[in-house]
Structure formats: structure tokens, C-alpha cells
Amino acid sequence: MRSLPPLEAPVDPVEALRRVGFLLERSRQHSRRVEAFRGAVGVVRDLGEGELAQRVEDGRLTELAGIGKSTAGVIEQAVRGDLPDYLARQQEEHGGPLVEGGEDYTAAIIGDCHLHSDWSDGGSPIEEMVLTAVELGQEWMVLTDHSPRLRIANGLSAARLTQQLDLLERINASVGDAFTLMSGIEVDILDDGTLDQSEEMLGRLDLVTASVHSKLRMAKGAMTRRMVAAVSNPRVNVLGHCTGRLVTGGRGTRPQSEFDARAVFEACAEHDVAVEINSRPERRDPPDELIELALEIGCLFAVDSDAHAPGQLEMKAYGAQRAERLGVPLERIVTTWDAERVREWARRA
Template identity: 75%
Template structure:
């Protein structure tokens, strides 16, 4: 997998310039409103032909188009003149380097991502933009894991919406060709009793299931342990997502980790052949190091995932790779280093 995208130079297409700026802003965790300005400008330009873009850039009338403001117009005008836009050049210098010091070799060994979101739930970009960025980063496969119905605040997918999404994933796979596979998946909520927030029939139509606790994170230790053990023991579940639910930094504030018997949960993961996710989001860093070490000692598999909610966040796996490499996790125990066929066979053994 490519550690980062190569810097763009002069003679860059205006749309590509805007996309790269949005990617770098997302990658550096910039404010959503800044990112949306560039993503909206991309959408606006895609409605125009190349000749109209060039004409408007020359005449200075780009801002007459809904979705294009002063800053984005300047980027388009500079790109149309064959120049590297100053805004992009500055971002590439400031934010284009490695996200983490360490883990580069492991990052290069990654082939995919078991946990990412699109604008079908609480992600910020369409599925095709997530896929395009993944391909540009060198992914061989990705699992689309939008939320399940109970997480209404994140626009979780009903069975009907998930059925429609499955058809779209199939269409994308027909279009991208042999070098990449988008797997059908879900981040399914682990309910209070350990059951899953989607019908078994629907889960059976998916390639991979990541299961996470999003509610009642302060549940007492014994029932939380029972809840998580039941979920990871379910043959439909392949990955246990952000197992402690903690938040250590970021705009949402901090949140302590849930209380559960980690040894019992990880032993159930081992028994059920369920991978423990190393969630790479900086605000999560979940599990903490000591729990990763425990899961490693027990013999668990791991998935280094981005939990990306925007294209630029796909690159955040660099943070998870730094932790995994530092803690000595063998590459072959990390399912996100496996090729698409091996990943699919593991997740669908019968």
C-alpha cells in the first residue's frame, strides 16, 4: 500500500487539485466546514465541461456557480493556467508528510481496510469517492461498513437501504475491474444482550461484519463482558470494533473506556476466529496498548482499520501501524495485510 499520495505538481487538473486539497485537510483532521468547501466545489465542477471551466477561469466568473467560493475559484483559476495552486502547494508542504513516526514497513504491507463509512450513514463522501481514494492509496480491497439501524444519529441503514447499497457495491465492482474489490459489509451495533442490530438473513448477504458497542458504554463489567462475548462468538461476526469505546482527544471530548473482562472477551475472539480491531482514529487509539498486548499474548488476529468517515481519513491507518509495529504484532496475524481472496475465505468459511 502507498504510504502517502505523491505530491501533485504543476499542470494539475482543477478537479484533482480540489480533491487533493480536501484529502489533505481530512487527513490532518481539519474542520468539516473547510473540507466541505472543496468537496462541494468538486461536485460543482463535475457538472461543467472542460471548456466551460477553462472559459470561466479565464473570465473570472467561477464564483457565479453555486458551490464555488473565492478560495476554491482561485485554486481552479491557478490550475487552469497550468500553475500549482498556492493553497495546494502550502498544504502539501505542511501536511503531506508521514502521519506517524514509525510503522512504515507495516503500512506498506497493508492491503485493505475492514472499517469505513460513506455518506449512506455518517460519512462525508459518496461510496465512489471513498473507493477512488482507496485505489489511489494502493488498497487492493476495502469493506464498506456503514452503520446499522439502531444508530439513528448516524443514519444507520435499515435492511431495505442495506439491500440497495449491496446492489451499488456490486455495480462498483463490475466497473473497477480486476485490481480492486469492494466488499459488502456493515458496522453492526452490539445490542444490550449481545445480539446484533441486523437480521441474520441480511448479515448472511454480506462479505464481512464488524461489530461494535455504541450504546450503554457504562454498563457494569459483568453484563458488558457477557454482551461482548456473545457478539464475538456469533459466527456472523468477523471483527470486534473499537472494543473499549474510549475517546482520548478531539472535538467530542474524552470518554473513559468501558469496563469488561478483556481476557474473557479476547479468548472468545480467539475461539470464534474474530479479529480484534486496532482502530487508527487518533481520538480513539482503541484498544490501549496493554489490551493489544493481552490480545497478542492470547493469540488473537488483528485488523488495523481506519474507521474513515472521509476519504483523507483512510490514510489514518498509519497511526495503527505505528502502534502494531511497536508492540510487535506479527504481520501474518493482521488480516488487513491479507489479499482479497484470503480475507474473503477467512470471513466466509462455510
């Protein structure tokens, strides 16, 4: 994975708006600001080139629904051949490296086992997530929208997941051989360790990331049994954000769940399940000492973005820096493997 180089004039207005949205997401700006620029992309794409130029000339851009003062300014300057001032400021303020260190590991990470689209609680269409991943130099990703019982995140029923699988086939056909979009799910681990999706549907997916999202304060023994049961399921490939902690951010903080980490990670190693290094800054999950324990036990790892927007795909740099600092061998990080190797590893049921 690489960082995007700064845009220079002349720049297409759609690309200018996309890059502003990306940089706002990358720097975790308010979602309403992001939505304004992402929404303006669709408005501009629906206009003919002649109509766009005429509206710029007449000063009538803001008459269009979804175009405000800031987005109109970006469009006007781009149409006139200039680098938009708003874009230039965002590139100056938020275009640098996300984190110091981990550059070699970041470059080696070519995939992602955990990300979301607007089919569940993500903010962008699948196609935009794929396009941005290609621009970042990724070779593959697994779409892992949420499972049904996580209603707050618009989890996918079996019927909606079936529809999504059909769309993924069409997207893969359109991108060709340079990129692979794999089918997946972030399946909720239920109280008894079973999975929140049918066996038949899980069997149709390339890869399954399983995570606990409810009753995070469950007693230690019960939580241990719950997680061990889940990672022992032959359909599970990755254990997502295992402690559930939040260390910063708009949602506040949350203590980590209590469980016998050695028992859980030994089960992961036994069943060839990767322990996720969740790269979101508000999670940083697992904490360092648990990564070191999983490393000692012999686990595989997946450095994932848990992206809910295109600009968050680059957050894997945070996880890569931690993995390098803690001495996790690149060979044990499945997100450095090529797509075919990942598919073969995940196809164990």
C-alpha cells in the same frame, strides 16, 4: 498502503480540488472547509471544459453555486497551468508522514475492514472512497456503514442496505480486477449481545464488524456477557474499537468501558474473530496493554482506519505504528491478507 506523492503543475482542476479535500481530511480540519472543496469538485465536473475556461477568463467562477473565493482561486490557477497556492501550502504543511515508525507495517497493509460513506455518517460517496483507496495502493476494502438503531449516524435499514449491495456490485464491475470492494456493516452490539441487523441480511455480507455504541458505562459483568455473546455469533468477523474510549479530539474524552478483557479476547480467539486496532487518533483503541493481552491469547487483529472521509483512509499508519511497536506479527493482521483469503476467513457461518 502508500502515501500520495505531491501534485506538481500542470494539474487538472478537479484533481487539485480533490487533493486539497484529501489533505484537509488527513489533517482533521473543520468539516465545512472540507465540504467546500469536495462540493466544488462536483460543480467543476458538471461544467464543460470550454465553459470552465471561459468563466476563468471572465472572472465569473464565483457566480456558480458552491464556488467561493478559495475554491475559485484553486480552479483558476490550475486552469492556467500553475500549481495552486492553496494546494501548495496544504502539501507543505500536511503532506508529510502522519507518524514516525511503522513504515514496513503500513506498506504491508493492503485492506481495511472498517470505513464509512455518506450512506451513513461518512462525508463522501462510496465511489470517492474507492478511488482514493486505489490511489493509496490498497487492494481491497470493506464498506461498513452503520446499522439501523444508530439513528444519529443514519444507520442503514435492511431496505437501504439491499440498495447499497446493488450499488456495490456495479462499482466492483467498474473497477475491474485491480481492486475489490467487499460488502459489510458496522453492526451495533445491542444490550443483550444480539446484533442490530437481520440474520438474513448479515448472511448476504462479505464481512461483519461488530461494535458497542450505547450504554458504554454498563456494569462490568453485563458488558462482558454482551461482548462475549456478540463475538460468539458466527456472523461476526471483527470486534470494533472494543473499549469505546476517546483520548483526545473535538468530541472530548471518554473513559474506556469496563469488561473482562481476557474473557472477551479468549472468545475472539475461539471463534476466529479479529480484534480491531482502531487507527483513529482520538480512539487509539484498544490501549497498549489490551493489545498485548490479545496477542498473548492468540487473537487475530485488523488494523482499520474507521475512516469517515477519503483523507482518513491513510490513518491506518497510526495503527500500523502501534502494531509494529507492540510486536504484533504481520501474519496475524488480517488487513495484510489478500482479498480472497479474507473472504475465505470471513465465510465461517
